[in-house]
Amino acid sequence: xxxxxxxxxxxxxxxxxxxxxxxxxxxxxxxxxxxxxxxxxxxxxxxxxxxxxxxxxxxxxxxxxxxxxxxxxxxxxxxxxxxxxxxxxxxxxxxxxxxxxxxxxxxxxxxxxxxxxxxxxxxxxxxxxxxxxxxxxxxxxxxxxxxxxxxxxxxxxxxxxxxxxxxxxxxxxxxxxxxx
Amino acid sequence: xxxxxxxxxxxxxxxxxxxxxxxxxxxxxxxxxxxxxxxxxxxxxxxxxxxxxxxxxxxxxxxxxxxxxxxxxxxxxxxxxxxxxxxxxxxxxxxxxxxxxxxxxxxxxxxxxxxxxxxxxxxxxxxxxxxxxxxxxxxxxxxxxxxxxxxxxxxxxxxxxxxxxxxxxxxxxxxxxxxxxxxxxxxxxxxxxxxxxxxxxxxxxxxxxxxxxxxxxxxxxxxxxxxxxxxxxxxxxxxxxxxxxxxxxxxxxxxxxxxxxxxxxxxxxxxxxxxxxxxxxxxxxxxxxxxxxxxxxxxxxxxxxxxxxxxxxxxxxxxxxxxxxxxxxxxxxxxxxxxxxxxxxxxxxxxxxxxxxxxxxxxxxxxxxxxxxxxxxxxxxxxxxxxxxxxxxxxxxxxxxxxxxxxxxxxxxxxxxxxxxxxxxxxxxxxxxxxxxxxxxxxxxxxxxxxxxxxxxxxxxxxxxxxxxxxxxxxxxxxxxxxxxxxxxxxxxxxxxxxxxxxxxxxxxxxxxxxxxxxxxxxxxxxxxxxxxxxxxxxxxxxxxxxxxxxxxxxxxxxxxxxxxxxxxxxxxxxxxxxxxxxxxxxxxxxxxxxxxxxxxxxxxxxxxxxxxxxxxxxxxxxxxxxxxxxxxxxxxxxxxxxxxxxxxxxxxxxxxxxxxxxxxxxxxxxxxxxxxxxxxxxxxxxxxxxxxxxxxxxxxxxxxxxxxxxxxxxxxxxxxxxxxxxxxxxxxxxxxxxxxxxxxxxxxxxxxxxxxxxxxxxxxxxxxxxxxxxxxxxxxxxx
Numbered sequence: 012x013x014x015x016x017x018x019x020x021x022x023x024x025x026x027x028x029x030x031x032x033x034x035x036x037x038x039x040x041x042x043x044x045x046x047x048x049x050x051x052x053x054x055x056x057x058x059x060x061x062x063x064x065x066x067x068x069x070x071x072x073x074x075x076x077x078x079x080x081x082x083x084x085x086x087x088x089x090x091x092x093x094x095x096x097x098x099x100x101x102x103x104x105x106x107x108x109x110x111x112x113x114x115x116x117x118x119x120x121x122x123x124x125x126x127x128x129x130x131x132x133x134x135x136x137x138x139x140x141x142x143x144x145x146x147x148x149x150x151x152x153x154x155x156x157x158x159x160x161x162x163x164x165x166x167x168x169x170x171x172x173x174x175x176x177x178x179x180x181x182x183x184x185x186x187x188x189x190x191x
Numbered sequence: 192x193x194x195x196x197x198x199x200x201x202x203x204x205x206x207x208x209x210x211x212x213x214x215x216x217x218x219x220x221x222x223x224x225x226x227x228x229x230x231x232x233x234x235x236x237x238x239x240x241x242x243x244x245x246x247x248x249x250x251x252x253x254x255x256x257x258x259x260x261x262x263x264x265x266x267x268x269x270x271x272x273x274x275x276x277x278x279x280x281x282x283x284x285x286x287x288x289x290x291x292x293x294x295x296x297x298x299x300x301x302x303x304x305x306x307x308x309x310x311x312x313x314x315x316x317x318x319x320x321x322x323x324x325x326x327x328x329x330x331x332x333x334x335x336x337x338x339x340x341x342x343x344x345x346x347x348x349x350x351x352x353x354x355x356x357x358x359x360x361x362x363x364x365x366x367x368x369x370x371x372x373x374x375x376x377x378x379x380x381x382x383x384x385x386x387x388x389x390x391x392x393x394x395x396x397x398x399x400x401x402x403x404x405x406x407x408x409x410x411x412x413x414x415x416x417x418x419x420x421x422x423x424x425x426x427x428x429x430x431x432x433x434x435x436x437x438x439x440x441x442x443x444x445x446x447x448x449x450x451x452x453x454x455x456x457x458x459x460x461x462x463x464x465x466x467x468x469x470x471x472x473x474x475x476x477x478x479x480x481x482x483x484x485x486x487x488x489x490x491x492x493x494x495x496x497x498x499x500x501x502x503x504x505x506x507x508x509x510x511x512x513x514x515x516x517x518x519x520x521x522x523x524x525x526x527x528x529x530x531x532x533x534x535x536x537x538x539x540x541x542x543x544x545x546x547x548x549x550x551x552x553x554x555x556x557x558x559x560x561x562x563x564x565x566x567x568x569x570x571x572x573x574x575x576x577x578x579x580x581x582x583x584x585x586x587x588x589x590x591x592x593x594x595x596x597x598x599x600x601x602x603x604x605x606x607x608x609x610x611x612x613x614x615x616x617x618x619x620x621x622x623x624x625x626x627x628x629x630x631x632x633x634x635x636x637x638x639x640x641x642x643x644x645x646x647x648x649x650x651x652x653x654x655x656x657x658x659x660x661x662x663x664x665x666x667x668x669x670x671x672x673x674x675x676x677x678x679x680x681x682x683x684x685x686x687x688x689x690x691x692x693x694x695x696x697x698x699x700x701x702x703x704x705x706x707x708x709x710x711x712x713x714x715x716x717x718x719x720x721x722x723x724x725x726x727x728x729x730x731x732x733x734x735x736x737x738x739x740x741x742x743x744x745x746x747x748x749x750x751x752x753x754x755x756x757x758x759x760x761x762x763x764x765x766x767x768x769x770x771x772x773x774x775x776x777x778x779x780x781x782x783x784x785x786x787x788x789x790x791x792x793x794x795x796x797x798x799x800x801x802x803x804x805x806x807x808x809x810x811x812x813x814x815x816x817x818x819x820x821x822x823x824x825x826x827x828x829x830x831x832x833x834x835x836x837x838x839x840x841x842x843x844x845x846x847x848x849x850x851x852x853x854x855x856x857x858x859x860x861x862x863x864x865x866x867x868x869x870x871x872x873x874x875x876x877x878x879x880x881x882x883x884x885x886x887x888x889x890x891x892x893x894x895x896x897x898x899x900x901x902x903x904x905x906x907x908x909x910x911x912x913x914x915x916x917x918x919x920x921x922x923x924x925x926x927x928x929x930x931x932x933x934x935x936x937x938x939x940x941x942x943x944x945x946x947x948x949x950x951x952x953x954x955x956x957x958x959x960x961x962x963x964x965x966x967x968x969x970x971x972x973x974x975x
Contacts, residue, residue: 013598021602021641026259028272054880086882089918101917103887104879105836109253109844134704134879135607140255140836147256147273147283 015170019160023139028146033155033167035184038129041155041167042077042188045127047118049111050074053104053133054085055158061178066132069181071096073131073157076188080119082107084133104133108141112148130156130165139164157184225343229789232341233356236363236385242791243381243824245966246798249852250823250843250874252380254287257840261286264370279370288379289368291816291841295383296365298817299390301502302765303357304525305437306397308501310350312439312557313404319348323399325409328675334775334786335395335768339388341788347403350396357396360389380841387820388790394818395768402672405442407471407762412678412752414671414760417470419478419735420663424493425458429568432493433461434485434508435500436764438468440522443561444498445473457565462488463503464728464763470669471762478667481729482811483634483701486511487653487660492579495568496545498560501525502764503700503812509551514580518567519551522560527553538562546570581650587625590651591617593644600638600648605834606631606704610638610648622655629656631706667735668746670727670762674773676780678753682723683781687800689901691755692908693892694723696770697730699807699815702834707733709881710808711745716885718749718756720908722892725759727767729809734758767818771825774801791967798826799855799964802892802905804871805829806884810839823874828891830884836877843874847926855895856971858963860956867895867964868926868954882916893927895964902933910935929954929962 016032018024042048052070059066067090074081080099083091088101100107100119110116111128118125128145130138138156142164145154155167159177162168169180231238259272266278271286281289313321323344325332333344340353364386367373373382401407408414424430433441444459459476461469462485466478479488482503488494489508492515499508500523509528512519521528533541533552538559541552545567554560582590594614601610608631613624629652639647653660685691695717697710711734718724726734735744749758753773761769778784778796786793797803805822807815810831816839819829823843831839846852847869854864870893878884889909897905906927913921925946928934930953934942956962965971 013602019602020607021599025256026272027270028259085879086886086916089916092918101922103876103883105253105842105844105877108255109846110848112253113846134833136605137833137836137877137879140257140840143257143259144253144255147259148254150273 013171015172016161017171018163019171020135020139023136023163025143025163029163030165031167032161032170035180035187037167038155038157038184039187041127041153042079042129045153047123047125048077048079048127048129049119049125050077050079050081050129050131051084051104051107051133052081052087052098052131053138054087055134056132057087057090059132061174061181067091067094069185070131072185073188074098076185079129082119104137104141108144111152112144114151124151126151127153127155130154131158133158135160138162157181226785226787228341229785229787229792231790232788234339234385234790236360236367236382239385239790240381242794243384244377246384246823246874247377247380247843250845252284252288252376253842253844254284255836255840256283256287257837259283281374284376285374285379287840288376288383289373291839292364292368292379292383292386294813294839295387295390295817295820296361296368297813298815299386299393300361301814302390302397302817303354303361303393305501305765306357306393306400307354308437308523309397309400309404309439310347310354313400314347314351317347317404319346319351321347321403323347323349323403325402325673328677329410329673330676331776331779331786332673333395333399334772334779335392338775338786338788338790338793339392343787344399347400350400353392353396357389357393360386383820384824387817388824390817391768391771391821391825394765395772397765398672398762398768401438401468405438405472407468408669408671410673410675411671412750414669414751415474416666416746417474417476417478417669418664419667419732420665421480421484421488421660422663423477424460424479426493428456428458429572430458430460430494431496431498431564431568432479432488433459433465433469433498433500434463434504435523435526436464436502437500437523438465438472439557440498440500440560440564441465441469441476442472443557444565445469445476447561447565453565457568464765465500467670467728467731467763471672474669478732481701481732483632486634486636486649489517490515490580490650490653492517492575492577495572495575496520496564498522498564499526502814511580513550515578516571516575518545518549518571520560520564521551521553522555522557524555534559538566542566542570581654584654584657587617587622587651587654588620590646594618594646595644597643599641599643603637603641605633605635605637605702608632614648617651617655625652625655626659628652629659630708631703633702663736665735665738666744666747667732668751668760670731670760670766671751672762672766673769674753674776676776679773679776679780682754683777685755686723686777686802687781687896689802689894689897689905692720692722692802692901692905693717693889694725694773694801694803695888695892696767696803696805697724697726697734697808698728698767698770698805698818699730699809700811701729701733701809702811702832703809704833705881707809708737710734711737713806713808713881713885713888714758715739715745717888718745718758721755723753723755723757723759724749725753725757725761725770727761727770728764731760764814764818770803770805771822771827774803774825774827777801794825795965795967798966800894800896801827802894802897803827804888804891806888807835808832808884810835819875828871828874828876830887830891831875831877832884833877833879842876844876845869845872845874847872847923855964855966856968858965858970858973859960860963861972865964866954867962868929870894870927886912886916886921896962898961899930899932902927902929903935906933907935925949925951
């Protein structure tokens with residue numbers, strides 16, 4: 012069936028350069044090694060449950076354990092607030108990508124431009140386009156995605172997988188973040 | 192030799208052996224009588240470059256490459272990833288802008304080809320002198336044509352002059368995309384803005400021609416309600432289905448039926464904008480749907496004859512029609528499908544051939560198409576009864592059982608519809624999940640092209656949702672065309688000062704992320720809030736497919752007059768010109784600005800004063816790209832749905848955090864540039880969700896010229912929507928407050944304290960002065 016590193020959107024073949032497959036362990040290492048990582052959570056997180064657990068809950072756990080500044084994109088802010096989690100920023104996915112491509116932007120916390128961005132739950136095709144922008148116009152930035160679909164425009168992406176495998180990947184990621 | 196004026200006297204004497212050749216007679220209509228010529232009549236490819244650069248310096252192009260390569264010449268393919276140059280020296284940003292230029296040129300050419308065909312056809316029918324008369328409520332009949340070309344068209348023949356200019360500009364702009372021509376992304380973008388403004392002009396020409404030529408409604412707020420939906424077709428009658436955008440053959444069918452005394456005996460229906468325009472001609476005609484429903488309609492066998500004209504017709508229409516023995520007539524040279532050209536054959540001969548089994552014919556004569564289509568439908572209807580290219584409902588379970596769960600249908604689906612899950616349920620005899628997919632299906636059938644088990648998920652959805660499809664019976668107001676000058680007089684001041692919080696236009700195609708219902712929900716919300724809501728094309732259709740708790744569609748619920756809390760169907764794709772036209776008319780009628788050849792001043796006026804915002808939630812085609820980009824050059828921002836981030840690959844984004852970007856001149860104050868705040872924040876923007884789009888729509892209606900009361904109203908809507916949909920106040924609301932009097936009264940105290948906490952200061956304005964913004968330096972000390 013579908014290969015682990017095929018673009019999930021079957022015709023989304025951008026060019027010769029394709030991202031690498033990401034494992035939870037490598038994701039944790041990338042987050043920890045980054046000086047100023049950023050976590051972006053999109054609208055699919057509002058609609059997704061894995062074995063009864065909302066993807067929003069995973070997002071909050073990841074944000075808390077990793078201590079990454081978190082940006083709520085689309086209208087995810089409301090759900091974050093209802094779950095008593097205050098993201099560091101709320102803005103459209105297009106706006107945050109626009110800022111991330113600007114070398115002079117000072118970042119969500121005003122501490123300097125980010126060097127790693129982590130995507131979770133952004134609508135696949137708009138996320139893919141945002142990753143393409145960053146691939147071409149933000150060479151200082153590494154991009155990784157934690158979604159269940161492979162993103163060729165990311166530097167590293169979780170592979171295509173079933174919901175069960177994805178749940179296991181996210182649990183492993185959260186566990187490794189907890190361990191520090 | 193100088194042109195000889197019509198009615199002028201000239202005398203020759205003592206001439207021998209002189210041959211006099213008279214070319215075109217140039218008639219002088221006393222153009223000076225209506226307005227002096229402005230600085231930029233018929234601007235060329237670089238004439239308005241300064242204006243474009245002003246826009247592009249504030250709203251910087253944002254590229255999201257859809258493809259990392261260039262495949263346009265034999266040096267390639269060239270990989271442009273991460274700073275690599277192509278063989279010709281081009282970089283990825285310029286390449287993206289170049290592809291957008293090609294896209295916008297295609298869109299403009301499509302509208303222009305349409306306009307040229309209509310103008311030629313109607314001149315052939317009525318002559319060049321056929322008057323352009325919009326009646327006593329419309330004096331400015333062609334605001335875009337007047338502003339861009341300096342021509343005030345009084346007869347059909349005058350439109351030819353404007354079209355000559357349009358065609359020249361398409362040639363110039365498209366040539367700039369050739370290898371080794373333009374190389375800077377910023378200049379590609381200037382050309383994109385230029386050709387898309389030309390697209391607006393072409394659309395206006397097309398709609399003016401068909402309004403006067405076919406006597407469509409001329410801005411009638413009470414245009415009749417007509418039937419729309421897949422369920423409205425009376426299948427007990429012969430059915431002709433017109434698909435595309437050119438009304439000529441459909442109008443001829445209506446005339447043929449009337450002249451033959453067959454009213455009520457044949458169903459004349461349409462899909463896409465042709466449908467909208469036929470109902471502007473004959474309100475008893477019916478609108479079946481748009482491009483997303485073409486396969487649903489054809490495969491269900493409803494049409495005895497399909498007549499295709501131009502644009503947005505499935506390219507496999509002939510193949511699909513043959514499956515259900517529907518005869519196809521291609522009526523326009525842009526779509527020939529390899530069919531034999533029968534244009535010069537006697538109608539009866541063509542009719543006989545089609546009745547006896549010929550799958551289709553190319554007939555490039557609208558009048559003949561009218562007769563042939565109706566007669567063939569009458570004669571084949573009984574034989575075709577109940578033909579369809581769909582499985583029986585009883586077969587669904589077995590079909591679902593053969594699904595191999597490879598996920599490829601889902602991966603091919605533009606909306607990632609969970610087709611494999613629906614197949615699992617179907618294999619257990621439950622078809623609710625399949626039926627539910629219908630609401631968000633864009634009808635592309637990529638799912639069946641890719642299926643390893645040779646299933647057609649689209650057909651299975653069609654059958655599972657049959658009970659819903661049959662009940663699709665709604666009402667839409669026929670496209671009314673332009674906005675009346677009298678309406679502009681009523682709403683001009685409230686729009687410019689902000690008492691009416693905005694004009695929102697839902698336009699464009701049906702490539703929606705979650706179905707058309709979202710468009711209707713957004714439109715309803717803003718109409719309820721007192722915005723002026725207008726719609727065209729597919730969006731106008733989808734707004735009709737939604738009923739309130741009383742069972743009324745939004746066209747029945749709200750007024751069709753261009754006023755606060757309205758729901759106006761302007762018309763087809765080409766009628767989009769009237770949305771921009773309304774903004775121009777505000778400048779011309781309310782503010783008494785001169786329009787003639789005066790693009791830059793009018794666009795500056797609209798950008799700073801007219802709180803209009805386009806929403807192309809399902810933008811798909813190249814035409815949608817040029818429509819939206821054209822709006823941008825006039826200073827009207829456009830919000831795209833998430834699919835708009837893909838093939839269009841370019842947005843124009845402002846940065847509200849960069850204060851230096853938001854200065855303009857305040858004319859009444861004079862002196863140095865003045866900070867007006869980030870409004871409108873973006874020119875072209877793509878939203879991820881409906882909720883995000885709604886909040887952004889309210890924000891993008893804010894304008895520097897709002898008076899305090901107007902700003903209060905706009906700000907209240909923005910804050911209220913953000914609180915409802917995002918759960919809290921927006922983090923940028925303070926950027927739009929110039930004075931505490933603009934804060935919502937009920938919360939003024941609380942919000943004032945918030946402002947004090949962040950060190951906010953009111954904008955300083957000399958006593959008695961108002962906000963009078965311009966981005967044009969020549970007006971910094973006063974309007975001249």
